[in-house]
Every structure is written in C-alpha cells, then in structure tokens.
Amino acid sequence: MRDEEFIRGRVPMTKSEVRAVSISKLELAEGEIVYDIGAGTGSVAVEMAMTTRCGHVYAVEYKKEACELIRRNREHFHVDNLTVVEGEAPGILEGMPGPDKVFIGGSKGKLQEIFDWIWNKNPDTRVVINAATLETLASVSAYLQEHKMEAEIVCVQVAKARKLGDYHLMEGQNPVYIVTIEPPGVGAVN
Amino acid sequence: MRDEEFIRGRVPMTKSEVRAVSISKLELAEGEIVYDIGAGTGSVAVEMAMTTRCGHVYAVEYKKEACELIRRNREHFHVDNLTVVEGEAPGILEGMPGPDKVFIGGSKGKLQEIFDWIWNKNPDTRVVINAATLETLASVSAYLQEHKMEAEIVCVQVAKARKLGDYHLMEGQNPVYIVTIEPPGVGAVN
C-alpha cells in the first residue's frame, strides 16, 4: 500500500517499503490474532488487517491524536477487523486475547515488559520489531542474549527518487532495523 | 516468504526483502493475470501465485535449468495457478493473454521490446522492474524519458546479521533499484 493513501497527521509513519518487508516477515496466516504495538498512524495495522489472511488486528497506541488517525484510516479503507486499543503497552493489554503474531513499531522503553507479556500469553508468537534508534536495537539484543533466543536481524535502507526539473535526485530515508523473533518450536512446523 | 524455503540451484534469486517490496508495489488484486519475466528460480512468481488475490501467474524464463527449478518450486509449494513459459521475452509472449501486472526481474537487454509488448497488450498494465545493474536502470530511464512516462524509483539496500561466535556481523547485500511504472489513467482510479 502506498504512503499517500493513508491519512497522516504529524505522527511519524512507517514507510511503505519497510512496512512491506515487516509484514512479510510476520508470515500472517488466515484467522490469526495480530497486534500492532505503538501503532502510530495505523499504517501497518491497516495493511495487516486488509490482507485477507489475517483474522483480527489490535492496534495499540497511547497517543490520543494517533488513535484518532488510526480510526480515520480504518474508516477510510473500510476495514472491519481492526480494533484500536488506546493506552500503554503492556499495561493496557491485561486480559486481552493471546497473540499469534505481534508487530512492534514503538515501545516507549518497555520492550522487555512487552516481550514478557507476549510470550507469557503465547510462547509461540512470532514477533517483528522495527528499530530506528540504536537504543531500541540494543534493547532487543540484550533481551535476546539474556533469554538465549535467536532472531533474524536485517537493516533496510531505502533511497527514493525525487524529481528536480528533468533530474531524479535520490533521497535517503532513515535506515530501519527489522528484527524477527521466532521462539523455538515454531520453526519446526515449517 | 523465506529464501531458505525455496529450492535453489546456481540461479541467482531475488532476496526475500526485495521480493516483498517488489510484490507490494504491484498491488496485486484478485483474479489478475500476472507475468514474471526473467523468473530465475521462480521465487517472485511463486510468492505472487500464493497470494490468494492473484489469478494466474506466467513465469517466463529462457534458461532450461531455471525453468526446471521453477517447476520444482511450484510443486514444492503446491501452487496450481502458475504456468512456466520457457523461452525469450518478448518473442515467446506472442499470442499470450494480456497482463494486468508484470514483474521484470531480467530482460536480456530487450527491455524496450518487452515494454512495447506489455503496453500494446494492455496500456493500463502496472509494471515493476528490479534493476541490479546500472545499465538496466539507465535503459528503464531512457524508455521513460522517450515516452514521457513517470515512474517511482526506489533503491533498497539490505544488510543482514550473520552470527560469528557471540557476535552479529552485518553483511551488505547488493542494492536493487525497484522501478514502478503505472501508465497514465490507472492512477486516476485511486
């Protein structure tokens, strides 16, 4: 899905290329319960919900303004399998259904607690994290090392041509680390 | 889909991240006729065929060895809406059904003729090209300029962590230009 199709405010949005790679890493299957934690504008949540394979998406976001954007994008794209959950993860997740897949776009420094909630609920959950800062990446690495877990880590850097008269200037976007964590046991299925 | 799941020979394969972005740019819809020209191992063709939205995929490839790989991958993934077309584009495409979407992974220096075939058959066809060489990129640009057509051009560069003892070394993959051409008229629908 194209970035221009989404209703955007001043909330930062995952760019289309990083979104495509991140969702592809989740390997969504029919009927799955999916979370988008730190959903921002909801672009990842909406794109996940629109893949026919996905059962229900919970978009978790603590900023009021961003939640409003997600609701508007949900309406704009006529999505009906997407619930906006306003509040901070993991606290707000208490009592919610266990996930099959989780995308984490933002964690407000509570990555460890969010991981704990996820794998307590369902130890088989596949998780994809987008890290744009060195600290988030270090935080993921520290958790993996402490729990002796493995992950696939890729860094995606996109440059996009912008027209300047008759010329196309390549403009660099911010590199994003996409970390995919598949707890032991799940991989065996494939 | 993961690279390791595909049966590979010595044929170069589009990497999973570039595949995900490229397919996302095609915006495949239900029942569409899709071509993968220069299909190689067939990884893009198979992934397109497996998205439930896509009607039928024609994987066009002139190398015997690669065609055999595509057939094996088709079987491996239980795909039944994928036809292997052995031969060189655009010659081999004579008489085949008009495309809705085309992915071009290889063109053997016949990009201009392939473009001509595509838009003669269906002037609305959305085309996504992967260019790994400067000459392919220049060839696309020259065609666009000559025909006063616009395109979205992104360059995707991926680095992937490889375990070295307790360390993760980031290994650079080759950058790929992903060019998306949407003929005038189609865009108006959005």
Add this chain to the structure above:
Amino acid sequence: MRDEEFIRGRVPMTKSEVRAVSISKLELAEGEIVYDIGAGTGSVAVEMAMTTRCGHVYAVEYKKEACELIRRNREHFHVDNLTVVEGEAPGILEGMPGPDKVFIGGSKGKLQEIFDWIWNKNPDTRVVINAATLETLASVSAYLQEHKMEAEIVCVQVAKARKLGDYHLMEGQNPVYIVTIEPPGVGAVN
C-alpha cells in the same frame, strides 16, 4: 574536515564523509594543479587546498552567492593556494592551466563538454565525479561507453545518529555515486 566548520549559505554542501572518500579517490600529490568544478560552498576545494600535498586549487562556480561563500571559506581557513573562478565550465576554463586532477561536483548538464576540455588539456588527468541524480550518473556512463573508458563506480550511503532525548535516531543521508576515471596510461605508473 567537519561540516560545521564551513561557512554555509543556502548552497548545498558535499557532506564530510562523501568529501573524504572523493578526495581520497583523487590521490592528490604535491604541487598538483587541481580543479573543483561546480564548487558550491567550496568545501571540497578548501579541503583539497589544505592538504599540504596539493599545489593550487581552482574552484569553478557560476553562482555569485556560492562564489562569495567560497571566498569567505578561503579566508576563514587561511588558505592561499585557492583561486575562485566565477563562471560556467567549460567556457570559463578557456586559457587556464591544464589540470592534474579534477573533482566535479556539478556540471549544469555540460558534463561531456567538461570532460572534453579536461582530457584535451591533459589526457592523463584523474577525474572524480559526485553524482546525486540518476541523470548525472547516466550521463557519465554514456560518455565512458562512447569513449570505451573504464571507471571505478561506488555508491556511498551514510546514516548519521541524531540525539532524540536519550535515544540516537539513525538518519539517512542521500546516497552519492562517486565515479573515478583514470585515463589509460596513468594506472601504469602505480
């Protein structure tokens, strides 16, 4: 040299990392006559002039405002082996001394004519070009192909950490193609 040390206006400046790689590719030697064509703020010209090995640098620039910046940077860094040449290349170069090395940061679409001037004056001149647009890159490639010349082509993409509270966000800069052309015969010296 750091970007912050230069006096900058609204003129785009070659970033320090790309400047370092580009100057390194020139392999400047003592007493050489060096040109910086499309000199902009003069950051490349000043850094070249300040390496003790370089004899004299001519900074060629057609924008009045940019020429003024180069003069101010020349003064700021106490450089005395740098001459500002106000006007358009290659016309303005008529009658000037033959170059040993040339850096081209901008060519106003006259790359072919500039190349012709350079190698007419001195067929051994080593040239380094920075191309930020696809068209400049294609123009260089076309010249090389036509004249059966070889070049080293690298693309340098830099991301730089920016502090956001306690976090470091990696910000992508524009990728720049750095093309190094060494006419046949020169390489034999090494």
Add this chain to the structure above:
Amino acid sequence: MRDEEFIRGRVPMTKSEVRAVSISKLELAEGEIVYDIGAGTGSVAVEMAMTTRCGHVYAVEYKKEACELIRRNREHFHVDNLTVVEGEAPGILEGMPGPDKVFIGGSKGKLQEIFDWIWNKNPDTRVVINAATLETLASVSAYLQEHKMEAEIVCVQVAKARKLGDYHLMEGQNPVYIVTIEPPGVGAVN
C-alpha cells in the same frame, strides 16, 4: 589509497572508502602519536603514517600472521614512522607513549579496558572506532552512556560496481559504524 596496492593475506582489511572516512574523522595533525589498535593488514596504519602530518604510528595487533603483513606493507610503501606492536591491547600497551589519536579496528572484546588505558594516558585523545558487529556497537554505546560521553556515530554503506560483460552490477559491501569520540575540552579549541 587503493585496496589493491596493499599486500593482503586472509586477514580482513578495512575497505578504502571506510578507511578514508575513518582517517578523516581523526583529524590528524603534524607530529602526533597515533595508535591503530587491531591493525589487521595495517592498511589504516600505513595510510595514517603516509600522511605527512602524522608523527608516529603504532600498529597494535595480536595475530602473528597479521603482524607479518603489516611489516611487509610498511616495507612495500617505504614507511619509516610505523612500529608494529605484537600483542594484545591493552596489556601490551603498558609503558608505551600516550596517544594523541587512536583508531580502533578490533578490540577482542576488551573495548572498555582499551578506552580506560587511552583516556588515562591522555584525557584529550580523539578516538575513532570501526564497528562491523552489533555487539561492538552496543559495547561502545554502553561505555558512552556509563561515562556520560558524547560521540558522533555514522554508518557508512558502500556499493561498488563490478563489470559483468557490458553491465555494471552494484555489489553491496558490509556497512560499518564509524564512531568518533572526542572527550570534553578538545572540542572547545575549535
């Protein structure tokens, strides 16, 4: 300097573009005492020693085979202001002269101790680190955070054209984080 000019064994070598950026960040000045810790083939050490501005370079390396390569490169380039120090840092550094500038290309997991030695010897030392692994980067970050020090962090990703018949394939090299640490006080000079 070009990679091909160096005598190389199976020892990994800092690539020319990363070398140029790293040395540029050190801002070498005449007569300075410079260390290259984890010197590998000695390409950084030799290039630093050959800049006329630099006084003496100590290339510290614990692998016998690599030390031999550094000695051969020193001879090959007729460098006389370069000493090979065979052994592990920081232990081997005991009693050696205080540094003005230090480049760290490898640290065998002893980054913290090496930092301690450096800034104990000379609290004004400017240090540039090349990190190719996430763990080295995390280790640098942890030290900075603990000591409330600031650094400039850039990630340099280079792709280089390789000729394939008439085509130029862009080949991705590994991204390298270049971290520049300038202790408080030094910056005030500028």
